[in-house]
Amino acid sequence: MTINMNDIVGTHDILFVTLDTLRYDVAKLEEENCPNLCGTGGWEKRHTPGSFTYAAHHAFFGGFLPTPANTDKASHVRLFHSKNTGLPTNPNTWLFDTPDIVSGLAGEGYRTICIGGVIFFTKKVPLAKVLPSYFQESYWRQTFGVTNPRSTEHQVNHALKLIGSADPGQRLFLFMNVSAIHGPNHYFVPGAKRDSVETQRAALRYVDGQLGRLFEAMRERGKTFCIVCSDHGTAYGEDGYNGHRLAHEVVWNVPYREFIVKAEKTPSSTRGR
Numbered sequence: 001m002t003i004n005m006n007d008i009v010g011t012h013d014i015l016f017v018t019l020d021t022l023r024y025d026v027a028k029l030e031e032e033n034c035p036n037l038c039g040t041g042g043w044e045k046r047h048t049p050g051s052f053t054y055a056a057h058h059a060f061f062g063g064f065l066p067t068p069a070n071t072d073k074a075s076h077v078r079l080f081h082s083k084n085t086g087l088p089t090n091p092n093t094w095l096f097d098t099p100d101i102v103s104g105l106a107g108e109g110y111r112t113i114c115i116g117g118v119i120f121f122t123k124k125v126p127l128a129k130v131l132p133s134y135f136q137e138s139y140w141r142q143t144f145g146v147t148n149p150r151s152t153e154h155q156v157n158h159a160l161k162l163i164g165s166a167d168p169g170q171r172l173f174l175f176m177n178v179s180a181i182h183g184p185n186h187y188f189v190p191g192a193k194r195d196s197v198e199t200q201r202a203a204l205r206y207v208d209g210q211l212g213r214l215f216e217a218m219r220e221r222g223k224t225f226c227i228v229c230s231d232h233g234t235a236y237g238e239d240g241y242n243g244h245r246l247a248h249e250v251v252w253n254v255p256y257r258e259f260i261v262k263a264e265k266t267p268s269s270t271r272g273r
Helices: 024-029 053-061 101-107 151-165 197-221
Strands: 013-019 044-047 080-082 094-096 111-115 137-139 172-178 224-229 253-261
Touching (some): 024 197, 024 253, 101 111, 101 172, 111 151, 151 172, 172 197
Parallel strands (some): 013 172
């Protein structure tokens, strides 16, 4: 499906979810077990512009989303592109004339909201205030962080409160950094003592079970364009590597999806009958 972002911006809400540290191979292994994330299609393999959260999100907010993992330049059409850079653009690309897509969308009348997850969104120290500062509103609680086994539930609950009270006449740009897949994730497998591919798979299944409520809330608001991807992967001992912020294919290869959630047509009073 070819997306023309010039038809999206201003007419659709935009939901951008980063599944922090999710590996592409893990995402593919769990496709059948993730009906909310993959109910309308599978994951696309892409290359991240950054090997850790801070670098990747700076690129994302600048309009540099993960790129297709191929050499077919015709498929490398960017959704967002800064104006007057001298670089070639595509008619389907939405051009912004600000330092980042967040302020660009705010200039188009969007209410911009960040619901943080990992350390770079905590706002506890100056460095952790940089990414949230892109947004008109930013939220982080201890319960949203990597040490809480119910973090995604808490993040989605907070998002639902904001969505429920939002002006239906104003478009939303809602960004959520999901922390549960990032380490530590071993507690998603009873008895596990360390993080692994298996514990990340379990964490992804948990996340999928929570995100369905978020997609449904956006559907009830109206038409929503969704971007869901990982910011980077992580190594669990491959070739002697552990963690991320390093150059290995398990870090650079990330899952990516973009899709439209159509508005709910059935009145809520009759839904489920």
